[in-house]
Amino acid sequence: PDGKRIIVRSWDGLFRVRDLETGTQIGEEWEDKDQGVGTIALSLDDKKIASGSWNGAVKLWSVDTGKVIKTWTGHTNSVFSVCWSPDGGRVVSGSDDGRFIVWDVKSGKTILGPINTGDDVHAVCYSPNAMMIATGTIRGGLKIWNANSATWTVVDLCKIYVDAISISxxxxxxxxxxxxxxxxxxxxxxxxxxxxxxxxxxxxxxxxxxxxxxxxxxxxxxxxxxxxx
Structure with a gap:
């Protein structure tokens, strides 16, 4: 929250908090003991982190303690993208199982999905108005989904790996x-x-x-x- 620290993740399943000015590590490392970590996303209130693991788990972490608060299961392959809804009440996750899932942060229940996209999902993104979810896949292709009904529109059916998405x-x-x-x-x-x-x-x-x-x-x-x- 003070803009002086950053949280980084590595493929070995470790999280590290670093001082932005000096680059030095602050405190002990956090560890995802289950698997390597494919992605992380910080909540808008800076209090929680959502992570996606190679074993398909989506985890919620406390920034203050560095401990896992909740673990959500529903994917059958690695999770390489997670994104918070603008109000912080939901998290969407995209996986190599070809599906995305929308989770309720408070209850941990699935709100939407698993939704099959037809290809490995490596990028998911909420729109700022929370009405849309964008997905990008490993073999190319961008789809825009209604965040409530999961109906979709094809924006681009390219054949190039889509790795990251953001909406203005x-x-x-x-x-x-x-x-x-x-x-x-x-x-x-x-x-x-x-x-x-x-x-x-x-x-x-x-x-x-x-x-x-x-x-x-x-x-x-x-x-x-x-x-x-």
Missing amino acids: PNDRILVMSYSDKTAQLWDLETNQPIGTPLQQPGYVESVTFSVDGKFLLTYGYDDHIYTWD
Whole structure:
């Protein structure tokens, strides 16, 4: 909450809290003893972390204690993407089992799903208005789902690995990163691409919009963060 710390995860199942200014580790490591961790997402109140494990479990962690609060099961393969709803009451998870699930944070019950997407899901994202869930798959393909009914619209049936998705604060623009070292902006009202793909030197692993929606940030395997107007 004070903007001075960051939580990082690694493939060995460990979480580490680091000082943003010095990079030094703060306190003991947190450990997911079941499996490696494929993804993490911090809640908007900065009090909880949702994680996805290689064994298909979705876990809720306390930031204060570094301990698991709840474990949710429903996936049959690795979970590589999780995202909080804007109100913090739900978490959506995407898995290599080809499905996504929406969980109620308080009860741990499934609100929606498992929903079959037809392919391994490596990216899930809530829209800021909580009306849409976007999914991206390993063999290419972006779908926009109604967050309550799970009806869907195809935005792009590309054949390139979709690794990350983000939706702008005004719910009008989506960005997704591809395995060909590019990121593409999409108009969600027309379901058409905006401009040409954004090219980076390395594989684009993460994308996000600034709070005011004026800038796009991308991060890749070349260990650089790029800011786009």
